[in-house]
Each structure stands twice: as C-alpha cells, then as structure tokens.
Amino acid sequence: MSLRNFKIYRGDDERGELVNYQCEVTEGMVVLDVIHRIQADQANDLACRWNCKAGKCGSCSIEINGKPRLGCMTRMNEFEEDQTLTITPLKSFPVIKDIVTDVSWNYKQNQEITPFTPSEESKKKDFVMMQKDVDRVQEFRKCIECYLCQNMCHVIRDNEGKENFSGPRYMARLASLEMHPMDTADRIEDVKDKHGSGMCNITRCCTEVCPEEIQITDDAIIPLKERVVDRFYDPVMMLFNKIFSKKERQKTKSKVSSFLKMFF
Amino acid sequence: MLDISGIKRLQFDVLVIGAGGAGLSAAIAASQEEGIRVGLVCKSLLGKAHTVMAEGGMAAALANVDERDDWKIHFRDTMRGGKMLNNWKMAEIHAKNAPDRVRELEHWGAVFDRTRDGLINQRNFGGHRYPRLAHVGDRTGLEMIRTLQDHGIHQGIDIHMECTALDITKDDSGRVSGIVCMYRETGEFIIFETKSLIFATGGAGKSWEVTSNSWEYTGDGYGMAYEAGAELIDMEFNQFHPTGMVWPPSVKGILVTEGVRGEGGILKNSEGKRFMFDYIPEKFANETADTEEEAARWLEGDKSARRPPELLTRDVVARAINTEVKAGRGSKHGGAYLDIATQRSAEDIKKKLPSMYHQFKVLAELDITKQPMEVGPTCHYFMGGIKVEAETSMTTVDGLFACGEAAGGMHGANRLGGNSLSDLLVFGNLSGIKAAEYSRKLKSMPKIKDEDIKRIIKSATSILNREKGNNPYLIHEDLQKNMQYNVGIIRTKKEIIDGISRIEKMKEEFKEVKAAGSSQFNPGWHEALALRNLLISSEAVAKSALLREESRGAHTREDFPDENKDWLEYNIINRRGKDGKMETIKEKRGFPDSELKRIANSSIEELENEVKKDHEKLMPKV
Numbered sequence: 001m002s003l004r005n006f007k008i009y010r011g012d013d014e015r016g017e018l019v020n021y022q023c024e025v026t027e028g029m030v031v032l033d034v035i036h037r038i039q040a041d042q043a044n045d046l047a048c049r050w051n052c053k054a055g056k057c058g059s060c061s062i063e064i065n066g067k068p069r070l071g072c073m074t075r076m077n078e079f080e081e082d083q084t085l086t087i088t089p090l091k092s093f094p095v096i097k098d099i100v101t102d103v104s105w106n107y108k109q110n111q112e113i114t115p116f117t118p119s120e121e122s123k124k125k126d127f128v129m130m131q132k133d134v135d136r137v138q139e140f141r142k143c144i145e146c147y148l149c150q151n152m153c154h155v156i157r158d159n160e161g162k163e164n165f166s167g168p169r170y171m172a173r174l175a176s177l178e179m180h181p182m183d184t185a186d187r188i189e190d191v192k193d194k195h196g197s198g199m200c201n202i203t204r205c206c207t208e209v210c211p212e213e214i215q216i217t218d219d220a221i222i223p224l225k226e227r228v229v230d231r232f233y234d235p236v237m238m239l240f241n242k243i244f245s246k247k248e249r250q251k252t253k254s255k256v257s258s259f260l261k262m263f264f
Numbered sequence: 265m266l267d268i269s270g271i272k273r274l275q276f277d278v279l280v281i282g283a284g285g286a287g288l289s290a291a292i293a294a295s296q297e298e299g300i301r302v303g304l305v306c307k308s309l310l311g312k313a314h315t316v317m318a319e320g321g322m323a324a325a326l327a328n329v330d331e332r333d334d335w336k337i338h339f340r341d342t343m344r345g346g347k348m349l350n351n352w353k354m355a356e357i358h359a360k361n362a363p364d365r366v367r368e369l370e371h372w373g374a375v376f377d378r379t380r381d382g383l384i385n386q387r388n389f390g391g392h393r394y395p396r397l398a399h400v401g402d403r404t405g406l407e408m409i410r411t412l413q414d415h416g417i418h419q420g421i422d423i424h425m426e427c428t429a430l431d432i433t434k435d436d437s438g439r440v441s442g443i444v445c446m447y448r449e450t451g452e453f454i455i456f457e458t459k460s461l462i463f464a465t466g467g468a469g470k471s472w473e474v475t476s477n478s479w480e481y482t483g484d485g486y487g488m489a490y491e492a493g494a495e496l497i498d499m500e501f502n503q504f505h506p507t508g509m510v511w512p513p514s515v516k517g518i519l520v521t522e523g524v525r526g527e528g529g530i531l532k533n534s535e536g537k538r539f540m541f542d543y544i545p546e547k548f549a550n551e552t553a554d555t556e557e558e559a560a561r562w563l564e565g566d567k568s569a570r571r572p573p574e575l576l577t578r579d580v581v582a583r584a585i586n587t588e589v590k591a592g593r594g595s596k597h598g599g600a601y602l603d604i605a606t607q608r609s610a611e612d613i614k615k616k617l618p619s620m621y622h623q624f625k626v627l628a629e630l631d632i633t634k635q636p637m638e639v640g641p642t643c644h645y646f647m648g649g650i651k652v653e654a655e656t657s658m659t660t661v662d663g664l665f666a667c668g669e670a671a672g673g674m675h676g677a678n679r680l681g682g683n684s685l686s687d688l689l690v691f692g693n694l695s696g697i698k699a700a701e702y703s704r705k706l707k708s709m710p711k712i713k714d715e716d717i718k719r720i721i722k723s724a725t726s727i728l729n730r731e732k733g734n735n736p737y738l739i740h741e742d743l744q745k746n747m748q749y750n751v752g753i754i755r756t757k758k759e760i761i762d763g764i765s766r767i768e769k770m771k772e773e774f775k776e777v778k779a780a781g782s783s784q785f786n787p788g789w790h791e792a793l794a795l796r797n798l799l800i801s802s803e804a805v806a807k808s809a810l811l812r813e814e815s816r817g818a819h820t821r822e823d824f825p826d827e828n829k830d831w832l833e834y835n836i837i838n839r840r841g842k843d844g845k846m847e848t849i850k851e852k853r854g855f856p857d858s859e860l861k862r863i864a865n866s867s868i869e870e871l872e873n874e875v876k877k878d879h880e881k882l883m884p885k886v
Contacts, residue, residue: 028512030627040737044788045781049309051478054518054623056406057312073626096449097785107310107417115418116373123371128382134375138400141375141407145311173414180375 001026004076005084006034008046013095018086019043025076031087032060032071035099047098055211058146062099063088068148068209090151103147109166112194116177117185129181140176140220142212143169149206149216155199165199168206168216175220178227192228197221266718272454276303276422277703278696279443279458281429281485284313285405285685286668287464288412289365289692290699294462295419297700303422303456305445307480310425311413314466314478315688318405319521319619320389321397322685324362328383330394330567334875335359336863337393342683343864344547345391345577346647346676347817348832349498352856352864353654354674358683358690365689366398372415374407376400388526391577391680393551393868402521402617408685427454428793429484430724432461432492432664433716440492440663441710444720448790451783453721457712459703462657462665462695463489467646468801470740470794473748475643476508476519485670486804487797489650490846494659496838497672497851498648499801500808500819503679504753506581508642510599515627517642520602520620522681524637525574527616528563529604531585532636533593539600540573543584548576551868563607579678579818582641586753589640599640605633641753647679647818648672648808651837656702657695663702663710667695673835677817725783727792733778736792739770743795743802746770751806756822760810767803774799800846804838807848811836 004025007018021038032050039046051057053072060071065086079085093101118127149168155161166174174191177183191197200221207217214220278294280287283306291304306313327333339359343350370376370384376398377385386395400407417423426448435441442457468483469475486496507520525531533539544552552573553559559572574581585600595601604613610633614621617632624630624637649672650659657665668688675683727736750763774795779788814828815821834850841847856864863871 026513028628029514033514039787040741044735044737044779044791045786047785047787051308051312051314051480052317053478053515054317055626056403056619057316057478059308059312075626100785102449103309110414111417115414118371126367126383127370129375129378130382131378134378137375138377141400141410142403143410144316144406145410176375177373180373 002081004081006038007084007086008035008038008099009088010046010098011095012097016095018088029076030072031062031064031069031074031076031085034076035071035087047096047100049100056144058144061090061146061148061151063090068151070146070148070211073211090147092151092153092157093147105162106145106147106150106167106169109170109195110173112166113170113173113177114185114187114190116180116183118182119184122182127182133181136219137176137179139214140172142214143172144212145169146211148209148211152205152209154203154205161199165196166194168200168221170195171197171200171224172214172216172220175224178224188227188231191224192232197224197228200225266722268714268717268721271717272452274303274422274454274456275301275709276456276458277301278460278462278699279303279305279456280462280464280696281305281443282313282464282466282668282670283310283423284315284464284466284668285408285412285688286670286692287313287462288409288416289689290462290464290667290696291421292412292416292419293693293696294700295421297697297704300700300703301422302420303424303458304416305424305427305429305456307428307448307484308426310423311409313409314480315405315409315685317476317478317519318408318685319402319519320523320526321387321399321404321682322362322366322408322689323389323392323396323680323682324366324398324686325359325396326363326366326384326386326398328379329386331879332872332875333394333396334878336871336875338362338396339860340864340866340871341392342680343676345678345680345683347678347827348676348864349816349835350676351654351673352860354691356860357654357694358674358687361690361693362686365686365693369408369411369689372411374400374411376407387523388571388575389681390522390525390575390581392682397526397682399523401615402523402619404685408688424454428790429488430793431720432488433712433720434492434661435710435712437710438493438662439710440661442712444717446724449785451786451789455712455717457709459706459709460663460665460699462667462699463650463670464666464668464692465670467649467669468798469643469645471743471747471798471802471805472643472752473744474508474517474641476505476517477643482794483797483801484794485650485666487800489659489661489664489666490800490804490838490840492661492664493840494661494664495651496648496804497651497835498676498808499646499672499804499838500812500836501647501675501677501817502643502805503578503645503647503818504582504641505644506578506585506641507602507639508644509628510595510638510640511597511628518623518627519642519644520637520639521617522578524602524604524617524620527604527612528607529574529602530572530607531574531581532601532603533588534595535593539588539593540576540581540584543580543587544573544576545580552576577678578681579820582753583820585640595638597638599638601636602639603636605635610634645669645679645684646672647675647677656698657691658698658702665695665699667691677819724793727777727779728783728789730776730778733776734773736777736779736788736795739773739777739795740791740798743767743770743798747802747805751802751809754820754822755809757810760806764803764806764810767799767806771799803846804848807846808836808838811848811850
C-alpha cells in the first residue's frame with residue numbers, strides 16, 4: 001500500500017482547474033478505483049461515468065496523463081509510485097462536469113446511418129450464414145462505444161471536422177452493415193457524402209487506442225474507401241456499376257491503388 | 265412555496281423506465297402499435313445498461329444443435345432449476361416464445377455465432393438439458409443491447425438518457441398517471457404524464473458487498489413500485505453466481521461467465537480435487553455424470569454421456585464452493601480454482617472466451633490459457649421482484665407493468681443461466697404490447713396531482729438543502745456489509761434478525777442524509793436518492809428470508825437445511841401496510857394447469873419420447 005498523488009480536472013467546459021488529491025493505492029487497483037475512493041472520502045460531488053467496471057460497457061473513458069484510456073482497465077501498477085497521475089476529460093467533446101463529457105454528438109451520427117435491412121423474403125426462413133462470412137462483421141460488433149477512437153481522431157478533434165466526418169466508430173458500424181451477408185441496403189454514397197470517409201487519411205490513431213483491438217483502419221475504413229473509389233472514381237467501375245446490381249458488384253472486388261485511397 | 269409551473273412536462277401513452285434488454289424490447293414492441301407515443305428513460309447513456317455484461321447467451325429451444333430440444337424440455341428444465349416455485353404460466357410463455365424472439369433479434373441485425381450449417385449456434389449451460397444458448401463468444405449481452413439500441417432508435421421512441429426516475433404518481437382512482445424524473449446532468453426535474461408505465465429497472469444487486477452488478481442496480485423499480493402500493497414477490501431468492509473474480513480485491517465480484525464451464529472448465533479445490541462430484545443433489549443424480557471419464561466423454565460430444573457436475577444449477581455450485589472454502593480447502597485468496605487451461609487448447613479458449621481471456625489478462629495479470637482462475641460466489645440476480653400477472657405483465661397497481669429482472673415469479677427459487685436474456689426479450693415484448701393495449705383503452709390522460717409532484721421534488725431536494733447530515737456513501741457501505749454478512753448465501757434466523765435491526769437503524773440515518781455540492785451531475789446526491797430504494801429492497805429481502813423457514817434454490821437457511829414441501833405452496837409477498845410499515849406475508853400459490861404440471865413432473869425419458877413423437881407428427885411425410 002502506498003499514498004499516491006493525483007491531479008483531477010474539476011470544473012465545466014468554461015472554467016476549471018486541476019485539483020490535487022492523495023489516495024491510498026493497494027494491490028490490483030485500477031484508476032477507476034482511485035476515482036471512486038476519492039469520490040467517497042474526499043469529494044462526494046466528483047462527477048465520473050462508469051458502469052460495468054470490466055471493460056465491457058465503455059462508460060469510463062478518460063484521459064490519463066494525456067492518453068485516452070478506460071479507467072476500469074488501467075491498472076495503477078503500470079505507473080511508477082512517485083509519478084503523479086493527471087486525469088482529465090476526453091478532449092474532443094464538451095465537458096459537462098469534471099471528467100464527464102457530452103458525447104451526444106456520437107448518438108446523432110448513429111441516427112444518420114441506414115439500419116440493417118434484410119429482405120422481407122429472407123425473414124421468412126432462418127438466416128443461413130457461414131461463420132467465416134460473419135467473422136469480419138463480428139469483429140466490428142465487439143465495439144463497446146467507449147468513443148476513445150472518436151476522441152483520438154484528429155478530424156473530430158477539430159470542430160469543423162465533426163460536421164464532415166462521422167468518425168472511426170461509425171465507419172466500423174457502416175462496415176459491419178455493408179459486410180453483413182443478409183443486408184440489402186446500399187450505403188456507399190452515404191459513406192462518401194454523409195459520413196465523409198474521405199476525411200480520414202489513415203493515420204491509424206483510432207486503431208491504436210481501441211480497447212477491443214478492432215482493426216478499424218485496415219478492416220473497416222480502408223475497405224469502405226475502396227468501395228467508394230470503385231463506385232465513384234474508377235472510370236471502368238463507374239461504367240460497370242451502371243450495368244450491374246449491388247450484389248454483383250460486391251462479388252467483383254477491383255484493385256485500387258493505395259495512392260487513391262489516401263485521397264478519397 | 266415550491267413553484268412547479270416552470271417544470272417541463274411531456275405526455276406519453278407508454279413510458280418505459282430502464283433501457284437494458286427488457287426496457288428496449290418493451291419500448292420497441294409498444295412503438296409498433298399504431299398511434300401509441302412511447303418514451304424511454306434510462307439512468308445511464310443508452311447502450312450501457314447492465315445487459316451489456318451478460319456473457320453466456322440466451323436460452324431458446326431452437327434445436328439447431330440438438331434436434332431433440334423442444335419448448336417442453338426447456339420448460340421442464342426451467343421449473344426444476346427454479347425448484348418448482350416458478351410461476352407456471354410465465355415459465356410456459358417464456359419457453360414457448362423464446363425461439364421467435366431470438367430469430368427476431370437476428371432479423372434486427374444481431375450476428376450470432378454459427379453452426380456448421382450456418383444456423384444460430386447454441387452452447388451448453390448449467391441446468392439446460394441440451395446445448396440451448398444462442399451466443400456470440402462471451403459477449404452475448406453486448407450483441408443484444410447494441411442490436412436493440414440500433415433498431416430502437418429508428419422506431420420513433422423518445423429517449424431520455426441519464427435521467428433518474430424518482431417516484432410514481434397516481435390519480436384519484438389509483439391508476440398510474442405519471443412519474444417525476446431528474447436529469448442527472450443538470451439536476452433539472454421533468455414530469456412525464458403517461459397512461460401506462462413499464463418498469464424495466466433491473467434488480468438491487470448493489471445491496472451486497474461482493475456483487476457482479478454495477479452502480480445502477482439499486483432497486484429503483486422495487487422501491488418506487490412498493491411506495492406506489494405494488495407487491496413484491498419472492499424477494500428472498502437472490503442468486504449468487506458461483507463464479508465471480510476473487511482477486512485482486514478491487515475486482516472482487518466481477519462476473520466470470522458460466523460459459524467457461526459450458527466450454528468444459530472444471531472446478532478444483534486447494535488439494536487439486538475436482539470436488540463437484542461430491543455435491544450432486546439426489547434430484548439431479550440421474551442426469552449428471554458421476555466419473556471424470558464420463559464427464560470427459562460428454563465434453564467430446566458423446567450424446568449418451570451425462571453432463572459434468574460443474575454444470576449443475578448455480579445455487580448448487582455456489583454452495584459447494586462456499587462449503588469447500590469454509591472447510592479450509594479454498595484457493596489462495598479464498599475461492600475455488602476454475603480450470604479451462606487443461607481442458608481446451610489456447611486457441612479454442614481465445615476464440616470461445618475472448619473477453620474472459622482479456623479480463624483476466626488485464627485485471628488479474630493471469631493467462632487463463634495457462635493457469636486456473638480463482639473464483640467465488642458473487643451476488644448476481646434477483647429472482648424475485650415486482651409481482652405481475654403472467655399474461656399481461658401488469659402489477660397490482662393499475663397501469664404499472666414490469667418486466668425483466670424487475671419483475672418476479674418467472675424464475676422461482678433459482679434462475680438458470682441463459683434464461684435471463686430470453687426473459688428480457690419475451691417479457692419485454694409482452695409488456696410493451698400489453699401496456700399499449702391498456703393505454704389505448706383510456707380515453708384521456710389520468711390526472712397528476714400538484715401536491716404529489718411537490719412532495720416528490722421536496723424529498724429529493726431536501727438532501728441537498730440540509731445544513732449537515734450523514735454521508736450517503738458510508739450508509740451504502742454499511743448496508744452492503746450488513747447484507748453480505750447477515751443476509752448472504754447461507755442464512756440463519758439470528759443473523760437475519762440482526763440484519764433487519766441494522767436496516768432499521770440505517771433507515772433512521774437515511775432521514776438525515778446530506779449530499780454536498782450543487783444539483784448538477786452530483787454523484788453524492790444520486791447515491792443518496794438511490795439509497796431509499798436499496799433500503800426498501802434490502803428490507804424486503806431480509807424479511808422474506810426470515811419468514812421462509814426452509815432451504816430452496818438460492819435461499820439457504822442453515823437452521824432449516826432442507827426443502828419443506830409445505831412451503832412449496834406459498835410465495836412470500838412484501839407490501840406497504842396501512843401503517844406505512846412493510847408487511848411480509850405468506851400467499852397461497854395458484855394451482856397449475858394440469859398439463860404443465862404433468863410436463864414439469866415427467867421423467868426425462870418419458871418427456872424425450874413424447875417430444876420425439878410430437879416432432880415426427882410435424883415432419884413432412886417423405
């Protein structure tokens with residue numbers, strides 16, 4: 001057991017400061033435990049969000065020494081005993097109070113996505129889908145909506161970026177729908193225009209902070225960009241698309257240079 | 265005088281409180297009814313409710329993996345798991361409807377693990393005769409809540425997040441007329457006028473110290489329903505999940521899915537003995553393997569082999585671990601060893617149990633593909649809850665409905681793993697439809713009385729306005745310790761009486777509770793508001809536990825160690841008496857439908873034969 005030093009942001013979006021606290025840290029404690037201890041003993045009104053305390057709900061997203069992390073999955077023994085930990089709210093979203101931020105913008109992005117759309121005919125029987133065909137979709141569905149990727153994305157950090165790009169979380173959601181074997185909706189135009197896939201220039205910051213280790217950039221964003229390029233920027237494919245239906249198009253994957261991907 | 269004219273008011277036909285699996289299902293079902301305005305209120309952000317933590321799967325007799333499965337067998341398993349105390353009709357409705365609800369979830373976008381034929385895969389779980397749990401690795405709850413969320417947001421439901429419900433209002437005739445709530449972010453109050461109200465508020469697992477439940481589980485639905493005059497049933501049946509983490513201390517209680525045992529995990533004591541073979545109850549002896557050799561054959565898929573004893577029902581396994589620890593054969597930190605490493609390849613473990621692998625790796629610095637886990641019982645689930653009518657989910661208060669863990673009866677004295685997620689879907693759906701029907705019959709909105717609104721708001725704000733008072737966190741910690749030690753897994757009269765008298769003392773302390781700071785996102789205030797409901801729930805648990813002088817399912821009395829058949833005739837009801845104090849009474853159970861009784865009491869061989877014939881009749885003739 002040892003007495004450790006913490007600096008926690010107290011305040012709202014307009015005014016606030018880092019306040020010093022000390023807390024006894026015992027074996028196995030995570031950062032969220034420290035916040036709870038301080039809340040119970042020293043600062044009853046210290047606002048923080050949390051639910052499952054096991055990395056499954058994605059509520060306790062904060063920045064610890066400037067890095068976006070889940071409070072419940074960050075162990076105190078990662079840090080040196082004499083190191084002061086600085087705990088601050090997510091930078092990309094407005095602060096409500098202390099380390100709680102207003103993440104409602106993310107919910108608005110989700111609302112804009114065309115939901116899963118199976119055909120009426122397919123619903124009359126049990127879906128038949130092979131495991132290998134849903135592996136990729138399941139990878140995206142591991143997402144716990146902690147918004148660490150959204151927070152880290154430099155496009156979203158910039159407020160204007162929020163108007164043009166739905167962010168990595170929703171690229172992964174769009175990919176999970178586009179790659180669902182039973183889905184019939186076409187979201188590729190939306191991916192480009194409404195959700196702004198072209199805004200991402202593949203710096204992979206989102207993938208690095210994902211606590212579920214979802215390969216957001218490689219498995220979701222790049223394939224979506226490829227589909228956009230195929231549809232809208234490849235002259236041969238544009239002609240091809242005019243002739244064939246969506247499902248046939250998906251069967252034929254065209255090769256697109258990584259150079260094109262960087263820009264669209 | 266308190267001026268309430270400036271407080272925002274909204275009107276609904278159906279308002280759902282709680283947005284876990286049950287609440288979302290209820291809201292979606294109600295929203296499909298024409299002309300019904302639906303609202304949904306949740307204490308957390310949408311998609312974060314406790315359903316997200318459910319791991320193993322949802323039980324439904326789809327018969328994708330074992331074609332012998334049928335609703336009748338699922339029903340029989342459920343009744344036997346519940347020690348025959350289940351509400352017969354609810355258990356029937358559940359078993360019959362679960363498959364359709366699972367398919368519906370797939371149509372809304374859930375992506376379950378697949379069988380080799382590309383159908384929904386199903387896994388084994390404690391107390392289920394066949395592989396029955398539709399699942400997605402060990403994150404089925406997340407899949408369920410995300411699917412319902414992503415579908416639900418397109419159904420025209422008006423969603424209010426981070427909003428705490430305070431109390432119900434009723435009109436002069438005693439009907440529900442609305443509910444007063446508070447936005448956690450701003451501390452502002454809001455009045456919802458509604459024709460009907462569905463409580464999908466979960467349980468009160470935060471009453472105990474070692475619990476798998478999150479902060480939300482404070483029995484809000486139990487407290488508010490009780491205050492409004494509804495009855496609580498079976499509150500003495502609190503499920504302690506046998507496998508919670510025990511080390512390190514900060515994660516004590518976090519759930520380790522039963523899926524570990526479903527996938528072949530075995531339990532050992534400090535002497536390396538696989539002890540569950542010593543704890544097979546007579547009732548299950550015919551259907552349980554009695555040698556390691558037979559258990560191993562079962563794991564390999566031999567249909568003639570019987571199930572390993574690790575897959576006995578949760579009450580049995582939790583008590584066995586408790587007994588081993590008390591006898592001095594516990595693991596290093598006072599639990600049992602759960603070993604999957606010697607039973608499955610590292611690759612299999614990572615594929616089938618990815619989040620368990622991750623959870624132990626990060627939180628306990630332990631690699632479950634190489635080392636055994638340490639596990640012990642953790643408070644997990646309330647079988648009891650608000651008493652409802654089986655066919656409609658309506659409580660004893662007109663216009664108040666309840667579903668999911670908030671409602672009692674369906675699971676009897678012990679719930680089978682996997683029956684919770686299916687319960688959320690089946691009864692969420694049913695309550696949504698029935699509440700909409702009820703609301704449609706009402707011509708006008710029932711009246712809310714101003715004095716009720718004022719009373720509710722005043723009682724909430726007085727916690728902030730007091731000059732000084734008691735720390736809500738410390739009262740809550742005392743309550744948790746009290747429930748852990750006096751009304752825990754193993755109970756005796758003396759300790760329960762002590763527990764009740766301490767709760768009485770805490771109720772007095774609660775009257776002087778004080779939260780410092782403003783009303784904006786103030787966790788101290790939120791904690792204090794939840795305390796009332798925790799205290800009501802705990803009192804109901806303790807008083808019911810004292811009255812039931814037998815051991816049945818999850819309720820274990822050391823001083824009455826056996827099941828008593830006379831008690832099978834009774835449920836225990838808690839309600840607010842005329843003097844304002846809690847009444848705890850025995851209530852005679854209704855007679856079961858004779859056909860249901862026959863199915864539940866059939867031997868497994870008889871019932872399997874019957875089901876085989878049923879299925880043959882349905883098969884098209886070649």
